[in-house]
Each structure stands twice: as structure tokens, then as C-alpha cells.
Amino acid sequence: MLESEISAIYLSLLMGFLAVLLCLVPGVSLAWLLSRRNFPGKPVVETVVFLPLVIPPVVTGFFLIRLFSRHSLIGGLLADMGIRVVFSWAGMALAAAVMGFPLLVRTMRGALENINPRFESAARTLGCSPLRTFFTVTLPLAWPGIVAGSVLCFARALGEFGATAMVSSGTLGNRTIPLEIFHHYQTPGHEAEVIRLVVISLLLSAAALAASEMLINRYGASRYRSRH
Amino acid sequence: MLLVTCCGAGGRDGERGITVYVAASMSDVFKEAASVFTRESGIDLGLEFASSGSLARKIEAGAPTDLFISANKKWIDYLDERRIISSVDRKIIARNQLVCVEPVIEPTGITAAQQLLRAQRISIGDPEHVPAGAYAREALVHHGLWEALNRQGKLVFAMTVRVALAFVEQGEVSLGIVYKTDALLTDKVKVAFNFAQETHTPITYHASVVSGTKKVEDARMFLEFFSSEAFHSILLKRGFLLP
Numbered sequence A: 001m002l003e004s005e006i007s008a009i010y011l012s013l014l015m016g017f018l019a020v021l022l023c024l025v026p027g028v029s030l031a032w033l034l035s036r037r038n039f040p041g042k043p044v045v046e047t048v049v050f051l052p053l054v055i056p057p058v059v060t061g062f063f064l065i066r067l068f069s070r071h072s073l074i075g076g077l078l079a080d081m082g083i084r085v086v087f088s089w090a091g092m093a094l095a096a097a098v099m100g101f102p103l104l105v106r107t108m109r110g111a112l113e114n115i116n117p118r119f120e121s122a123a124r125t126l127g128c129s130p131l132r133t134f135f136t137v138t139l140p141l142a143w144p145g146i147v148a149g150s151v152l153c154f155a156r157a158l159g160e161f162g163a164t165a166m167v168s169s170g171t172l173g174n175r176t177i178p179l180e181i182f183h184h185y186q187t188p189g190h191e192a193e194v195i196r197l198v199v200i201s202l203l204l205s206a207a208a209l210a211a212s213e214m215l216i217n218r219y220g221a222s223r224y225r226s227r228h
Numbered sequence B: 001m002l003l004v005t006c007c008g009a010g011g012r013d014g015e016r017g018i019t020v021y022v023a024a025s026m027s028d029v030f031k032e033a034a035s036v037f038t039r040e041s042g043i044d045l046g047l048e049f050a051s052s053g054s055l056a057r058k059i060e061a062g063a064p065t066d067l068f069i070s071a072n073k074k075w076i077d078y079l080d081e082r083r084i085i086s087s088v089d090r091k092i093i094a095r096n097q098l099v100c101v102e103p104v105i106e107p108t109g110i111t112a113a114q115q116l117l118r119a120q121r122i123s124i125g126d127p128e129h130v131p132a133g134a135y136a137r138e139a140l141v142h143h144g145l146w147e148a149l150n151r152q153g154k155l156v157f158a159m160t161v162r163v164a165l166a167f168v169e170q171g172e173v174s175l176g177i178v179y180k181t182d183a184l185l186t187d188k189v190k191v192a193f194n195f196a197q198e199t200h201t202p203i204t205y206h207a208s209v210v211s212g213t214k215k216v217e218d219a220r221m222f223l224e225f226f227s228s229e230a231f232h233s234i235l236l237k238r239g240f241l242l243p
Helices: A003-036 A042-054 A057-068 A073-080 A089-113 A117-125 A130-159 A162-167 A177-186 A191-219 B002-010 B024-041 B052-060 B073-081 B113-118 B131-142 B146-151 B161-169 B216-225 B229-237
Strands: B016-023 B043-050 B067-070 B085-096 B098-103 B122-125 B155-158 B175-179 B189-194 B203-210
Touching (some): A003 A042, A003 A089, A003 A130, A003 A191, A042 A089, A057 A089, A057 A162, A089 A162, A117 A130, A130 A191, A177 A191, B016 B052, B024 B043, B024 B085, B024 B216, B024 B229, B043 B052, B043 B216, B052 B067, B052 B073, B067 B073, B067 B216, B073 B085, B073 B203, B085 B216, B098 B161, B113 B131, B113 B146, B122 B161, B131 B146, B155 B161, B161 B175, B203 B216
Parallel strands (some): B016 B043, B016 B067, B122 B155, B122 B175
Antiparallel strands (some): B085 B203, B098 B175, B098 B189
């Protein structure tokens, strides 16, 4: 296996984890907000959050480049701090996170909406603070949705091509698995590399799914059901 | 009466036409050359533009074309070995140059290859499958800069040479290595310096008649046209070099 293939696997996994990390807190917060509260402009927020899900990934990539290019407002500020987004790992992680965010929020929101609000009310009447209620009642009940949302985000990041292709520098060590596959696909005589990476990609996704099943079964609130 | 007119309109045996597959980097040249040639000879030209590699793959699979223009000697040799194109009716029709370009909005002040290590980021086509990128790597190796630039992470590999050019246009990289003819297409970049011919394999465009074509004579006529004054002036106007 080539050095570039190994680095592609490492980079894909890294991007996957970083994407989930970046999305988790804002994602859970936003999912809770959208499921529990109404506020002016809510439809606008919902649309913006779900946009990366429906527009072509290259379009998202285009906007990322425009937003974070050295000559833009945000990109310029970051550049002064020494952070480069375009053609860096930061940019690729950001692209993966942006693409995975809607999936994470959507799944978590669904889980949160399915929780019977009586459990939360009961906890509050018994004296739990909102925060404690969230961590001890809401979260365990929504756990399967949170895990599923994170896994979807992770898988989406693993498979992300369009936006990542635009912000990647394309050199060795900067190609994720999809980019590496495309690279070898275009190079005559590299069929073996393509097949190897395709198989590895499938195995990684299957492993992610298996891990999510395990996490849901071991730590979810479904553990508590048998007691009632 | 109606039947006669219909039959008359249907028959186009009087028209002569050939199909030509052309490497994408020559699309502007060929669009112009086609109108000149058709006017002079009465032969219609059906042109299709794509990357040399994908065109070669199509021809190998039996696509009905009469002439093939490749920006890459590798692909025409590939077809030649398989006897898919004629080894006899084959010639070099143009050459190109490699240049280093910089964004007009952010000049670097670099005027020679030796100074490239000062640059922040340089975009080239991916050397493994973009011909322009392969030439760029050769030139950088020749100047002893390839290892250093790679180690310092200063290179950006673009999927095509036009994407490499786009990065320079937007000012996302400080410099780009592209064909001279690409640089002339946009006024957002200017040439910082040219790469000398001896720093890379000659960039040659090859034309060949496809074996088994029924329009051999017409295809040969177009092949002859590539040696004409008219074609040469179109080439020079767009920044190509004569063969």
C-alpha cells in the first residue's frame, strides 16, 4: 500500500472525528432550541442549517473559499492570527463539519422531539435545574438519536468529496480517501489502488455503523425500560 | 410536390464532413481554424473537445471519429501501438510553452525560477494525471526545487491546469505554473517568467488520422491544413509555438 493511501485513511478518520467534535455542542444546542422553542425567524434558521444538505457540495465548497479566502474579512482576520483555512487541514475539517451539521441536527432534533415532555416537567417539579434536567433526563432519553446523529455526521465527513476537493491542496498527506480514490482513478494503471481504497472505505463505514449500534445499546436509556 | 421536397431536403450526400477529436487546450484554436478550413475547402468539421486521455479512451472503444489531436505524446503513442491510428498520417502540429504566472492583484516580484522558494504557495496540475502538471514537475526538478517545495508544503495540486490557473486568478496562491496559452486567456494573471525549453520534455501537440475511417482523403486534407500559413497564424495569435 502506498504512503499516500495510508495518509488518506488517517486523514479521513481525523476529519471525521474533527467534524463531529466541531458539530457536537452547537448541533445539540441548536437541535434542542429548534425542538423546544419557537422564535421569530425560526424558519430562516431552519433553512440555513439544512441548506448544505440540499445544495451541491461544490457549491458549499465555493462559498467556504469565498468566506475564508485570504482576501475576505473572516479569512483575513484568521490569516493575521496565523490560521489558514483554504488548502489546510482546518479548511477540510470545516468543510466536512459544514456538510455533516444538518444531518447531526436533524437526527438529534427528531430524537428530542420524541421525548415525552412530561419526564422533563416531572424532573423540574421535583426540583431539578434546567441544566441538570438536560443532562440527567433529556440526554439519556435522546441518547440513541445523539449517537445516530454523530455517526451520520462522521460517515458524511468520511464520504465528503465536493467541498473538500475545493479546499484541499491535493498533495500527498492532504487527500482524504475520496480524493485519493479520484486521484488514482484519473491516473492510468492505478486500478489496484482504487479498488483497495474502495474496499477500505466500505469497511470503515461498516465499522462506524457497528460502533453506533454498540453505543446505543450499551449506554442508552433503553437500559432503563426493563425496570418499568 | 411535398414528397419531392422532403426527399430533396433529406439527402445531404453533396455535403462533405469529418469528425475531429481535439484536446481541450486547443479548443479556441480549432474553432477558428474550422471556420477558415470549411470556407476554403467546403468540408464541414464536427469538433469535440475533451482531455486527451478521455478522448483516447473513446477512440479505443471505437468512437466514430476521423482525426485525433492530442496534447500528450503518450496518448497518441498508446493508440499507435494498438494500430488504432495511422503511423503514417501523423504529425506534430504545434508546441506550447510553460510559464509561471502571478495574480495581477498581488504581484510577487519573482522574476526567475531560482526565486520560487520565496513564494508562499504554487499551484500546478496534479503531476500524475495532468500533462501540464507533469511538465511543471520536470521543470522544478530540473531547477533542483521539487524536493524543497514539497517538503515545505508549498505546492497545491489542482485537478486540471485550468483549476491551477483559477487559484492564481483568485489570489489564493502566490504563483501558478501553466501553459502560456492558458495565461493569455485571462487578464487577472500576468506572466512572471517563462520556463526555458530545456527544463522539460517538449510540449507537443500531435495529430493523426484514425485507422479505418471512411473519409481518409478529407481527413488528410485537414491534416495538410495544419502546415498552412492560415493555421500557423491562428496558432501564433493565441500564443502557441510552431512545430
